Amino acid sequence: MRLTVDGKTHDVDVEEDMPLLWVLRDEIGIKGVKYGCGIAACGACTVHINGEAVRSCQTSISDVDGPVTTIQGLGTPDILHVVQEAWIEKQVAQCGYCQSGQIMQAVAFLMETPDPTDAEIDEAMSGNLCRCGTYPRIREAVKLAVLKMPEA
Structure with missing residues:
Protein backbone atom coordinates (compact mmCIF):
# COMPACT_ATOMS: atom_id res chain seq x y z
CA MET A 1 0.00 0.00 0.00
CA GLY A 75 5.99 21.96 12.45
CA THR A 76 9.75 21.79 12.57
CA PRO A 77 12.09 22.41 15.50
CA ASP A 78 12.99 25.75 13.88
CA ILE A 79 9.46 26.72 12.81
CA LEU A 80 6.84 25.42 15.20
CA HIS A 81 3.14 25.41 14.45
CA VAL A 82 1.36 28.16 16.42
CA VAL A 83 -0.38 25.53 18.57
CA GLN A 84 2.97 23.99 19.45
CA GLU A 85 4.26 27.46 20.36
CA ALA A 86 1.24 28.07 22.57
CA TRP A 87 1.72 24.71 24.31
CA ILE A 88 5.28 25.66 25.18
CA GLU A 89 4.40 29.19 26.30
CA LYS A 90 1.62 27.92 28.57
CA GLN A 91 3.81 25.04 29.82
CA VAL A 92 1.02 22.54 29.18
CA ALA A 93 3.03 19.33 29.33
CA GLN A 94 3.88 17.59 32.56
CA CYS A 95 4.70 14.00 31.63
CA GLY A 96 3.99 14.90 27.99
CA TYR A 97 2.73 11.50 26.84
CA CYS A 98 -0.67 12.70 25.65
CA GLN A 99 0.50 15.99 24.23
CA SER A 100 1.04 14.99 20.60
CA GLY A 101 -2.57 13.82 20.44
CA GLN A 102 -3.77 16.90 22.31
CA ILE A 103 -1.97 19.21 19.90
CA MET A 104 -3.24 17.38 16.82
CA GLN A 105 -6.80 17.55 18.16
CA ALA A 106 -6.44 21.28 18.92
CA VAL A 107 -5.08 22.07 15.44
CA ALA A 108 -7.96 20.27 13.69
CA PHE A 109 -10.47 21.93 16.03
CA LEU A 110 -9.09 25.42 15.38
CA MET A 111 -9.23 24.88 11.63
CA GLU A 112 -12.99 24.35 11.98
CA THR A 113 -13.63 26.78 14.85
CA PRO A 114 -11.17 29.68 14.60
CA ASP A 115 -12.68 31.73 17.46
CA PRO A 116 -13.98 29.25 20.02
CA THR A 117 -15.57 29.85 23.39
CA ASP A 118 -14.21 28.16 26.51
CA ALA A 119 -17.13 25.72 26.38
CA GLU A 120 -16.36 24.85 22.75
CA ILE A 121 -12.70 24.29 23.60
CA ASP A 122 -13.61 22.05 26.53
CA GLU A 123 -16.03 20.05 24.38
CA ALA A 124 -13.60 19.66 21.47
CA MET A 125 -10.75 18.58 23.73
CA SER A 126 -12.82 16.36 26.03
CA GLY A 127 -11.99 13.20 24.09
CA ASN A 128 -8.27 13.60 24.73
CA LEU A 129 -7.32 12.43 28.18
CA CYS A 130 -4.47 13.80 30.27
CA ARG A 131 -3.51 11.80 33.34
CA CYS A 132 -1.60 14.80 34.69
CA GLY A 133 -4.76 16.92 34.61
CA THR A 134 -3.41 19.87 32.67
CA TYR A 135 -6.84 20.72 31.24
CA PRO A 136 -6.84 24.38 32.38
CA ARG A 137 -3.47 24.90 30.68
CA ILE A 138 -4.70 23.09 27.57
CA ARG A 139 -7.64 25.51 27.37
CA GLU A 140 -5.32 28.49 27.87
CA ALA A 141 -2.93 27.21 25.19
CA VAL A 142 -5.79 26.81 22.70
CA LYS A 143 -6.91 30.37 23.46
CA LEU A 144 -3.36 31.63 22.99
CA ALA A 145 -3.09 29.74 19.69
CA VAL A 146 -6.20 31.58 18.48
CA LEU A 147 -4.36 34.86 19.04
CA LYS A 148 -1.28 33.54 17.22
CA MET A 149 -3.14 32.15 14.20
CA PRO A 150 -2.57 34.06 10.99
CA GLU A 151 -5.61 35.79 9.58
CA ALA A 152 -7.55 33.59 7.18
Missing part, protein backbone atom coordinates in the same frame (compact mmCIF):
# COMPACT_ATOMS: atom_id res chain seq x y z
CA ARG A 2 1.14 3.54 -0.72
CA LEU A 3 0.74 6.15 2.00
CA THR A 4 1.67 9.83 2.18
CA VAL A 5 2.77 10.80 5.67
CA ASP A 6 4.08 14.23 6.61
CA GLY A 7 4.61 15.00 2.94
CA LYS A 8 6.63 11.86 2.14
CA THR A 9 5.40 8.82 0.23
CA HIS A 10 5.85 5.41 1.82
CA ASP A 11 5.19 1.98 0.38
CA VAL A 12 4.26 -0.46 3.12
CA ASP A 13 3.60 -4.18 2.90
CA VAL A 14 1.07 -4.79 5.66
CA GLU A 15 -2.31 -6.42 6.17
CA GLU A 16 -5.24 -4.18 5.13
CA ASP A 17 -6.73 -4.24 8.63
CA MET A 18 -3.53 -3.16 10.38
CA PRO A 19 -4.19 -0.02 12.45
CA LEU A 20 -2.60 3.13 11.08
CA LEU A 21 -0.93 3.65 14.47
CA TRP A 22 1.22 0.54 14.05
CA VAL A 23 2.02 1.34 10.43
CA LEU A 24 3.23 4.78 11.50
CA ARG A 25 5.22 3.58 14.50
CA ASP A 26 6.50 0.15 13.46
CA GLU A 27 6.69 0.29 9.67
CA ILE A 28 7.57 3.94 9.03
CA GLY A 29 9.27 4.75 12.35
CA ILE A 30 7.23 7.78 13.43
CA LYS A 31 7.36 7.56 17.21
CA GLY A 32 5.64 10.88 17.99
CA VAL A 33 2.27 9.15 17.55
CA LYS A 34 1.58 7.45 20.87
CA TYR A 35 -0.25 4.29 21.87
CA GLY A 36 -2.53 5.00 24.79
CA CYS A 37 -5.55 2.74 25.04
CA GLY A 38 -6.02 1.00 21.70
CA ILE A 39 -9.78 1.63 21.71
CA ALA A 40 -9.93 5.27 20.53
CA ALA A 41 -10.90 6.49 24.00
CA CYS A 42 -7.85 8.51 25.07
CA GLY A 43 -6.71 10.43 21.98
CA ALA A 44 -2.96 9.89 22.42
CA CYS A 45 -2.78 8.45 18.89
CA THR A 46 -4.55 11.35 17.15
CA VAL A 47 -3.30 12.23 13.67
CA HIS A 48 -4.85 14.08 10.75
CA ILE A 49 -6.13 12.49 7.57
CA ASN A 50 -7.01 15.18 5.05
CA GLY A 51 -6.85 17.67 7.91
CA GLU A 52 -9.40 15.81 10.04
CA ALA A 53 -8.42 14.51 13.48
CA VAL A 54 -8.70 10.72 13.67
CA ARG A 55 -7.68 8.06 16.17
CA SER A 56 -4.96 6.09 14.42
CA CYS A 57 -5.33 3.09 16.75
CA GLN A 58 -8.77 2.36 15.31
CA THR A 59 -8.22 3.46 11.69
CA SER A 60 -7.30 0.57 9.44
CA ILE A 61 -4.63 1.31 6.89
CA SER A 62 -7.14 0.41 4.17
CA ASP A 63 -9.42 3.22 5.40
CA VAL A 64 -6.79 5.93 4.92
CA ASP A 65 -8.05 8.02 2.01
CA GLY A 66 -5.65 10.93 1.89
CA PRO A 67 -2.48 12.42 3.27
CA VAL A 68 -1.63 11.75 6.91
CA THR A 69 -0.09 14.41 9.12
CA THR A 70 1.48 13.48 12.44
CA ILE A 71 2.88 15.64 15.20
CA GLN A 72 6.26 15.24 13.52
CA GLY A 73 4.94 16.81 10.32
CA LEU A 74 3.03 19.64 11.95
